[in-house]
Amino acid sequence: MAIEIERKFLVNTLPSSFDENNGKTIRQGYILAADEGFELRIRQKQTRYFQTVKMGEGLSRTEIEIELSQEQFQQLWPHTEGRRVSKTRFLLPVGEFTAELDRFYDHLAGLILVEVEFDSVEISSSFVPPDWFGTEVTEDKRYKNKSLAVRGIPNEKG
Numbered sequence: 001m002a003i004e005i006e007r008k009f010l011v012n013t014l015p016s017s018f019d020e021n022n023g024k025t026i027r028q029g030y031i032l033a034a035d036e037g038f039e040l041r042i043r044q045k046q047t048r049y050f051q052t053v054k055m056g057e058g059l060s061r062t063e064i065e066i067e068l069s070q071e072q073f074q075q076l077w078p079h080t081e082g083r084r085v086s087k088t089r090f091l092l093p094v095g096e097f098t099a100e101l102d103r104f105y106d107h108l109a110g111l112i113l114v115e116v117e118f119d120s121v122e123i124s125s126s127f128v129p130p131d132w133f134g135t136e137v138t139e140d141k142r143y144k145n146k147s148l149a150v151r152g153i154p155n156e157k158g
Helices: 070-080 121-126 145-151
Strands: 002-011 024-034 038-045 048-055 060-068 084-094 097-104 112-118 133-136
Touching: 002 121, 024 070, 024 145, 038 070, 038 145, 048 070, 060 070, 084 145, 112 121
Parallel strands: none
Antiparallel strands: 002 060, 002 112, 002 133, 024 038, 024 084, 038 048, 048 060, 084 097, 097 112
């Protein structure tokens, strides 16, 4: 079990260091995506498969991840119909941190988000995002992957 501390932002413009060829494909689906801050998802990252439980909301959440076999993943995948996300993830240096930039596809085409993970809440609060980061959406539940999977891209009116 781990505590995940991360901040999430919309992306204004792609950074100059962005390389379209360095991304890794990810597809994930939600078996359970409760509004109360609990989710059970499965994820394929290239040729590896995972089941993840996340609990809590906002900046700091509990995360438990278990690796699955391809067969286990394929047995569970049909149960995520209508609750899926497809994206390409790019790792980019941002000062002493690594940003995870996600470019979404399918019903989320056009959406680009970036996340940075931290070792502590204190470190996260002192982080100054670079200019290419846009509006912070860490606390905006509409930009959680589970919400995006079910509801699509949020409209500006909320």
